[in-house]
Amino acid sequence: MSAIDTTRFRDALLEERKRVAAAIENLHEDHQGSMADESGEDAVFDNHLADTATETYDRELDYTLEENSEHVLTEIDGALRRIADGSFGRCRTCDGLIPEERLEALPWATECIDCRRREERG
């Protein structure tokens, strides 16, 4: 069994983690800004249903984005943990090695392509 060069993947994961964390931070800042605006405008809030609907819609989009980002962050943390404990690059289902080219495309992959496909088929 040949060991994977995890240093390379750890660097890539840490880089990606930084990027995702910054994106999440941006989203949080946007929310704080709009909440502060609203608290000063309680009186007109109910009279602008159309505006409110648009605002809610925008915010739902943001939350979806945030959920995805936080999901990715969890995946990245999991991969970094696996690098630390030596199980990185191993399929959690069949315990085979995940090909490096798959890890390059998706460093936080937890399954080899065969197992992934099998799972997707149900």
Ligand SMILES: [Zn+2]
């Ligand atoms: Zn597998």
